[in-house]
Amino acid sequence: MLSLLRHARYVMSENPVTGLAFALFAVFLLAAILGPLIAPYDPLQSNAAMALKPPSAAHWFGTDQLGRDIFSRVLVATRLDLTIAFASVVLAFLLGALSGVAAGYFGGWTDRVVGRLADTIMAFPLFVLAMGIVAALGNKVINIVIATAIINFPLYARVARAEANVRREAGFVEAARLSGNGEARVVLGHVLPNIMPIMMVQMSLTMGYAILNAAGLSFIGLGVRPPDAEWGIMVAEGANFIQSGEWWIALFPGATLMLAVFCFNLLGDGLRDIIDPRKRT
Amino acid sequence: MTAIPALAVEDLSVEFRTRSGTVKVLDHVGFHVGKGETVALVGESGSGKSVTAFAVMGILDPAGRVTSGSAMFGGSDLLTLSERDLAEQRGRELSMIFQNPRTALNPIRRVGQQIADVLVQHGGATRNDAPQAAVEMLKKVRIPDPERRAEAYPFELSGGMCQRIMIAIALACRPALLIADEPTTGLDVTTQAVIMDLIGELAHEAGMATIFITHDLALAAEYCDRIVVMHAGHVVESAPSHALFTQPRHPYSARLLAATPGETATLADLASIPGSLPDLRRPDLPACRYSGRCDRKVDDCVRPLPQRVVGDRHIVACWNPL
Amino acid sequence: MLKILLARLATAIPSIVGVVVVTFMLTRLLPGDPAAYFAGLSASPQAIAEVRAKLGLDKSLPEQFVAYIGDLLSGNLGNSLSTGQPVVTEIATRLPASAELTLFALILAVGIAIPLGVLAAVKQGTWIDHLCRIVTTAGVSLPVFFTGLLFAYLFYYVLQWAPAPSGRLDVFLSPPPHVTGFYLIDSLLAGDFEAFRGALGQLALPAISMAIFSLAPLARMTRGSMLSVLGSDFIRTARASGLAPRTVIFSYAFRNAVLPVITTLGMVFSFLLGANVLIETVFAWPGIGLYAVNALITSDYAPVQGFVLTMAVLYVALNLVIDLLYGLVDPRVRLES
Numbered sequence A: 001m002l003s004l005l006r007h008a009r010y011v012m013s014e015n016p017v018t019g020l021a022f023a024l025f026a027v028f029l030l031a032a033i034l035g036p037l038i039a040p041y042d043p044l045q046s047n048a049a050m051a052l053k054p055p056s057a058a059h060w061f062g063t064d065q066l067g068r069d070i071f072s073r074v075l076v077a078t079r080l081d082l083t084i085a086f087a088s089v090v091l092a093f094l095l096g097a098l099s100g101v102a103a104g105y106f107g108g109w110t111d112r113v114v115g116r117l118a119d120t121i122m123a124f125p126l127f128v129l130a131m132g133i134v135a136a137l138g139n140k141v142i143n144i145v146i147a148t149a150i151i152n153f154p155l156y157a158r159v160a161r162a163e164a165n166v167r168r169e170a171g172f173v174e175a176a177r178l179s180g181n182g183e184a185r186v187v188l189g190h191v192l193p194n195i196m197p198i199m200m201v202q203m204s205l206t207m208g209y210a211i212l213n214a215a216g217l218s219f220i221g222l223g224v225r226p227p228d229a230e231w232g233i234m235v236a237e238g239a240n241f242i243q244s245g246e247w248w249i250a251l252f253p254g255a256t257l258m259l260a261v262f263c264f265n266l267l268g269d270g271l272r273d274i275i276d277p278r279k280r281t
Numbered sequence B: 001m002t003a004i005p006a007l008a009v010e011d012l013s014v015e016f017r018t019r020s021g022t023v024k025v026l027d028h029v030g031f032h033v034g035k036g037e038t039v040a041l042v043g044e045s046g047s048g049k050s051v052t053a054f055a056v057m058g059i060l061d062p063a064g065r066v067t068s069g070s071a072m073f074g075g076s077d078l079l080t081l082s083e084r085d086l087a088e089q090r091g092r093e094l095s096m097i098f099q100n101p102r103t104a105l106n107p108i109r110r111v112g113q114q115i116a117d118v119l120v121q122h123g124g125a126t127r128n129d130a131p132q133a134a135v136e137m138l139k140k141v142r143i144p145d146p147e148r149r150a151e152a153y154p155f156e157l158s159g160g161m162c163q164r165i166m167i168a169i170a171l172a173c174r175p176a177l178l179i180a181d182e183p184t185t186g187l188d189v190t191t192q193a194v195i196m197d198l199i200g201e202l203a204h205e206a207g208m209a210t211i212f213i214t215h216d217l218a219l220a221a222e223y224c225d226r227i228v229v230m231h232a233g234h235v236v237e238s239a240p241s242h243a244l245f246t247q248p249r250h251p252y253s254a255r256l257l258a259a260t261p262g263e264t265a266t267l268a269d270l271a272s273i274p275g276s277l278p279d280l281r282r283p284d285l286p287a288c289r290y291s292g293r294c295d296r297k298v299d300d301c302v303r304p305l306p307q308r309v310v311g312d313r314h315i316v317a318c319w320n321p322l
Numbered sequence C: 001m002l003k004i005l006l007a008r009l010a011t012a013i014p015s016i017v018g019v020v021v022v023t024f025m026l027t028r029l030l031p032g033d034p035a036a037y038f039a040g041l042s043a044s045p046q047a048i049a050e051v052r053a054k055l056g057l058d059k060s061l062p063e064q065f066v067a068y069i070g071d072l073l074s075g076n077l078g079n080s081l082s083t084g085q086p087v088v089t090e091i092a093t094r095l096p097a098s099a100e101l102t103l104f105a106l107i108l109a110v111g112i113a114i115p116l117g118v119l120a121a122v123k124q125g126t127w128i129d130h131l132c133r134i135v136t137t138a139g140v141s142l143p144v145f146f147t148g149l150l151f152a153y154l155f156y157y158v159l160q161w162a163p164a165p166s167g168r169l170d171v172f173l174s175p176p177p178h179v180t181g182f183y184l185i186d187s188l189l190a191g192d193f194e195a196f197r198g199a200l201g202q203l204a205l206p207a208i209s210m211a212i213f214s215l216a217p218l219a220r221m222t223r224g225s226m227l228s229v230l231g232s233d234f235i236r237t238a239r240a241s242g243l244a245p246r247t248v249i250f251s252y253a254f255r256n257a258v259l260p261v262i263t264t265l266g267m268v269f270s271f272l273l274g275a276n277v278l279i280e281t282v283f284a285w286p287g288i289g290l291y292a293v294n295a296l297i298t299s300d301y302a303p304v305q306g307f308v309l310t311m312a313v314l315y316v317a318l319n320l321v322i323d324l325l326y327g328l329v330d331p332r333v334r335l336e337s
Helices: A002-014 A016-038 A070-106 A108-122 A126-137 A141-167 A171-178 A183-219 A231-242 A248-275 B049-057 B083-089 B111-121 B130-140 B159-171 B189-206 B217-223 B241-246 B251-258 C002-028 C034-039 C045-054 C061-073 C087-122 C127-139 C144-158 C183-189 C193-230 C233-240 C245-283 C288-297 C301-329 C331-336
Strands: B007-018 B021-033 B038-042 B064-073 B094-097 B177-181 B209-214 B226-231 B234-240 B308-311 B314-316
Touching: A016 A070, A016 A248, A070 A108, A070 A141, A070 A183, A070 A231, A070 A248, A108 A141, A108 C002, A126 A141, A126 A183, A126 C002, A126 C245, A126 C288, A126 C301, A141 A183, A171 A183, A183 A231, A183 A248, A183 C144, A183 C245, A231 A248, A231 C144, A248 C127, A248 C144, B007 B049, B021 B038, B021 B049, B021 B064, B021 B209, B038 B049, B038 B217, B049 B064, B049 B094, B049 B177, B049 B209, B094 B159, B094 C233, B111 B130, B111 B159, B111 C245, B130 B159, B159 B189, B177 B189, B189 B209, B189 B217, B209 B217, B217 B226, B217 B241, B226 B241, B226 B251, B234 B241, B234 B251, B241 B251, C002 C061, C002 C301, C034 C045, C087 C127, C087 C183, C087 C193, C087 C245, C087 C288, C087 C301, C127 C193, C144 C193, C144 C245, C183 C193, C193 C245, C233 C245, C245 C288, C245 C301, C288 C301, C301 C331
Parallel strands: B021 B234, B038 B209, B038 B226, B094 B177, B177 B209
Antiparallel strands: B007 B021, B007 B064, B226 B234, B234 B314, B308 B314
16 A cells, blocks of 8 residues: 555656546535535526626636526536436446346356456447437436446446456466356455456546536536526527637536546546556557 | 777666666776677577667666677667667668567557568658569568568468568668667577578578577577677677587586587586576676686676677686686 | 458447437426427317327327337328428438538538648648647637637638538529429539529538538548557558558558548538537428427427437447447457457
């Protein structure tokens, strides 16, 4: 553990951008946890008199068409966006890693079924499939999580399968088997924990994509409904006012969205450098 | 010999910059290759044989730097030539063939086309004549059914055939010097002999000088006029093959011979060389890099290496030769 | 050669089967009563019952599946609730718009990304290399709808270089006679340069927004692949043979390096087809993406499903083309099988 931390510090000194990404991640995490508490205004409070005001000292990000403070809304939206993304990533991991490990470890029918499932999902353009799933399951936030998880499933399954395949004949797995553990125990208790670091890199890398996906879906009206504050839907609302020059309504949520995705991508790259530098591009 | 050698390497030093420090791969390496002569460059893995060739050809890895020395060839110092002038020489006046012939050829280009490319590049043929000239080269390296084979891709050919293609590419423009870097590693024994014979014949026919890089001392002795022994970036001994085999003067050469399977040796007779190569990243490398594993070490061995002439064209870099 | 074509086509069949099954599941396994979805939000119980009978939703699932396949084969994708028109005709009319946009964006992206990646690899450490790295790192994070909006604001509202994002052609111009459905091609064929310029102007912003989005993975893959190939044995042989740098880089290195890039195109298309929907929404581009989004807003389900199916089939076909392209460049795939 100590050597891992030392290695982490080495990576961060080599690449200060990774350190920056970690710092940014901390900021977002704080915003998600404390958002509603520290927001200067009530994100849902409309104030017709203050509608469409540009950024000022009173309203850092300006106000939208209903007079709501955009800064508060962006801040509070952090919680929703990160939760949606995190939930989908965790779900994708659970579904994908478990099936992938099973496929790589047991081979045979399990492998074929999981492979066929992953291939079928990959036969669709992923965002389009997500649209179809949310349309079919109903226009609710939980379905965004499910749809995003489904479209990320093949990636996790593939990585987990490859890693499990490699470890199938490894020493520690043999040892676990020989000491009388049942197959399920070996897979869950030994193989799965061993591939966790690589899976964590995967999860961090897909967080960025999951945020983009959720925002994209809500941009076209799926999932999050007004008056909820979410980055994608705020950009959609702001889009109507771009042509008349009120740029701040769409810009601030969009820029925050970009920053969050950027942060998670850098984080994923940094984690990968720490955990498995050979995979660097 | 007072004739001008085909290649004269003097005082060549090369270092590599790596994450863990600067590696002094070659240290004042020097040897000559006479016109039409066949010289072997032998040594363990890591002795710097291939790096010497790469430095002469100017195809060192970007992390490598020539820090001193010269390589006189055709009246100019290869190490000071511009990239463009050097490229003109490469493939035309001096050529190189490599080990692992399969990976050394472009996998998605027909072999005949690859030979034609070199011919067209150096003006050995026009674009129209090149395909036919390529087929002629295939005939020269004794590839059966050359017209059909010219249309093949490397993955369709055996290792031995790929090596012949490489030889064809290297010899297409009739160079004055051929460097063969472990050309038979990875080939089966019969093919090895065939390839070595082929190179020998073509060299003799064209009066071409050849440098054979190999770790196989027996192979070197059988096909080469002279042998240059390298150890850890130093040339430790250079002698006519027969002289080296009957009377090696450097302790390392003697050990190498003892480790070489011959007709009468059994496995028990073969002795491995004790110790290992020194870490070339150390800033405090001794003057003689073999002294750490040598059983004939004397006080003088901390002084810079001498170049002792101990016979006809027989030079040894040792203070206490056999 | 024909045999290889047929073999490749055969590999697409499981994908098509999967697509059909999944889209069927999406239409029938809706929570609640599928008939209610298709009848519309304001339908009376009687209307719903009628729809149920008409669409055969009262039959067993296997029977429904067979009927579904029959419908697909006869080109029946249902009718749109809002317009009453057959979905398949509405999609067919709007498809060229989406296709033109996506193809134009792809050509732009490839035209920039590949030279950028090659130059970055050949001239490592120079400003081009750093630019490439910035593009690839930043490009992956850009939300395509936001970039599109920013561009619309910057280039239309602020700088007034671009025309209003109001569709494929300015209101005052009339579209060229229909040959391919691609305005750029059709206007050139008809010699109508004003229409060509107009169409190009309208196409520019949305296409550039989409292109920027797909630049990143392409440039990254090109650079990585090129770097890897440049360090390989056969490049060393090529250099040792004195081949000119241009020959080494293009005839030898690039052709080998482009192989993984072609494979990446599959993933890029997946992104592009998704980005298509978002960009059409931002720029009011009259393609199938906007069609589907509007249908979603009005809870009109048949168009949405028709859209998903069409996009999926398109994607399978595109992947097939990519496979064939790969086989064209790499003889090992052609001959070893």
